[in-house]
Structure formats: structure tokens, C-alpha cells
Amino acid sequence: MKIAVSADSDDLEARVGARFGTCRYVVIVDLDTGDFEIVPNPGVSGQGVQAVVLAISKDVQAVLTGYCSPVARSHLMSNGIEVVTGVSGTVGEVAERYKKGDLPKPLEADADRRSGDGNIDGVGLIRAIRSSVRQFTILLPVVIGVVLLIGLLNTLVSKAVLMSIFSGNTALDTLWGACFGSILAGNPINSYVIGGEFLKHGVSLFAVTALILTWVTVGVTQLPAEMAALGKRFALLRNAICFIVSLPISILTVVIFSLVTR
Numbered sequence: 123m124k125i126a127v128s129a130d131s132d133d134l135e136a137r138v139g140a141r142f143g144t145c146r147y148v149v150i151v152d153l154d155t156g157d158f159e160i161v162p163n164p165g166v167s168g169q170g171v172q173a174v175v176l177a178i179s180k181d182v183q184a185v186l187t188g189y190c191s192p193v194a195r196s197h198l199m200s201n202g203i204e205v206v207t208g209v210s211g212t213v214g215e216v217a218e219r220y221k222k223g224d225l226p227k228p229l230e231a232d233a234d235r236r237s238g239d240g241n242i243d244g245v246g247l248i249r250a251i252r253s254s255v256r257q258f259t260i261l262l263p264v265v266i267g268v269v270l271l272i273g274l275l276n277t278l279v280s281k282a283v284l285m286s287i288f289s290g291n292t293a294l295d296t297l298w299g300a301c302f303g304s305i306l307a308g309n310p311i312n313s314y315v316i317g318g319e320f321l322k323h324g325v326s327l328f329a330v331t332a333l334i335l336t337w338v339t340v341g342v343t344q345l346p347a348e349m350a351a352l353g354k355r356f357a358l359l360r361n362a363i364c365f366i367v368s369l370p371i372s373i374l375t376v377v378i379f380s381l382v383t384r
Contacts, residue, residue: 141191300365
């Protein structure tokens, strides 16, 4: 039996990651043989669904983590994977505890128990509060980063510099926007911030749409991690297709938007 444990670093002594979708590493442990594999999480920049794809592709039977979003949990459970949250300690410790049956019940069992009566589950309430605090702690750096990013863009990137790159040509602007979106990395929220500042500086909507689209679908900086998790051929092909398709989709989106808002 194989399990996936979210981790903050790349060894069995690492602490269990607070959030499955965006943890730094995912440790795949074979409980029968004791073998393990440490994989960089391709969803660490905010695209948490990639961690779900990783877990499914590794054919694990359970995911152990601090918190798992409802969307990720739904995908995992629909593929027959147990989800155990509220887990803390080192990866090696929790793997051993899970093997002995000392961890909390999977979320499927919790859901069945809660649906049986109308009473408030005190333990569940405490877990929910802890998860909320944990999520706020995770989001706070993102909010601060967005504010700082706006300041940096206004200070370091002038309108003249942007106009020298984005000339107003629809095809070239879309291509440049897609290139920037493919290279830049981070939380998808940052793409909205950068796109909004670009619009204020006179960059076309074609370029901004391409930037946002490729930001969330193409990841050049994350390519090594994606190749390690999903295979070199698949990762290269997926990124290439997403980049190529993003160009006509971006142009078509802006054209339809212009027609609708006339």
C-alpha cells in the first residue's frame, strides 16, 4: 500500500506540510516495503490541482496532510484515495502511525458521522478553526506580496519600457504576453496584479489576456518538477500545447469581449 504525505522539505524527518495542494514536496511511501520517493510538488506555486494529479499518477491509496481543500479532496476521493487531515509531526512518524491505525479517521468516515445527527462535533469545530487560522497564515504573505508587487511595478517598470516591448501589434503583443506569462511564476493572483498594471500603462488587452492565460497553464520555471512528477514527454508536450493554444484563445477572447461590450 502506498500513501502520499505532504512535506516541508525533502526527507523523512521533514515536518508534514500544512496544505496538501501547495506543500513543497510530496513523499510517496510504500508501507509494505518501506521504500519511499520524494517528489517536488508541481502545485507549490498555487496550482494545487497538480498535487492531486501527482497523487493519482503515483497510484496512492491515501493522502496524509495538515489541510486539503474541498475541491482537491473531492477529486482524490472520487479516485478512491482516502484523505486524512489534521496530521502533524514528521513524515516518517505519521507514516508509521497511519500503518498502525493511530491517525484520525479518513474524511469519508468523518462526513458519514456528521450526517448522522444534528449535534455540533466539537473536535471537528476545533479542526475547522485551526484550518481557518492556517489558511489565513498562508494567505497573508500572498496579500503582502501583492501590495509590494504593485509598488515595485510602478517604481521599476516605466511606460516607455513597456511601450518599447508592446508596440500595439495584436499578434506580437499576444506573443510577448504569452512569453512573459510562461516564464513568470508565483500565485495566480500576481498575474491579475501585473495584468492590471500593464493595462494602466497602455498595454493591449490581447497581451494581458495571453499573460494571464499562460501564467496558469504554462510553467517554464516549474518544468523540472513537472517532468519529475508526470514524465518528461508529457510535461514538455503539455506545456507546448498550452502555449500554442493560448495565442488564438487570447485573441478570440478579446474579440468576443469587444463585440459583447459594444
